[in-house]
Amino acid sequence: AQSVTQPDIHITVSEGASLELRCNYSYGATPYLFWYVQSPGQGLQLLLKYFSGDTLVQGIKGFEAEFKRSQSSFNLRKPSVHWSDAAEYFCAVEGGGFKTIFGAGTRLFVKA
């Protein structure tokens, strides 16, 4: 069955430190992968997506993600976190038939 796992329920990083949020997926074919961010009181916004080609994809707000087929992973990274990055982050895979499968989310806390 298709699934997305985000192993970390929450992560705390210091402002200016680097960030990596983990995502593992289970999907039979070549996956279409996404990272969304949900700021407090708001809906989800797309950060980046991977369909094919270069396995390192750039997104908005300085985020990037790397697709590793051998590890079934699509981890999100940012070299220097800002306080405004505090939010919940969702990894997702396009499941076909109009269905997108979301992970449970990772909440990011940023400390000064």
Next chain:
Amino acid sequence: DVKVTQSSRYLVKRTGEKVFLECVQDMDHENMFWYRQDPGLGLRLIYFSYDVKMKEKGDIPEGYSVSREKKERFSLILESASTNQTSMYLCASRPGDSTYEQYFGPGTRLTVT
């Protein structure tokens, strides 16, 4: 900018009431979705619609119905609200091409007492 709006940010209803959640998008998207968001469970698809008057069940349709009479509007209906339907409800829309990007509304936090 694509805009998806939801009729209420917060809603409190009593058990057994009929509840309507409205969603409107302004980008002429073919596809619209209703999700339920609960802590630790991520987003779960309730229903989606790929055209006017067309609807398909998602993963958790029990206790819900939907209506799409116009392309821009997608309504979620709780026929008889129950306390286990207390949750955050998110509406999303997506164009009919293969970009797959969804655009989300701000959500409605529904409390059923």
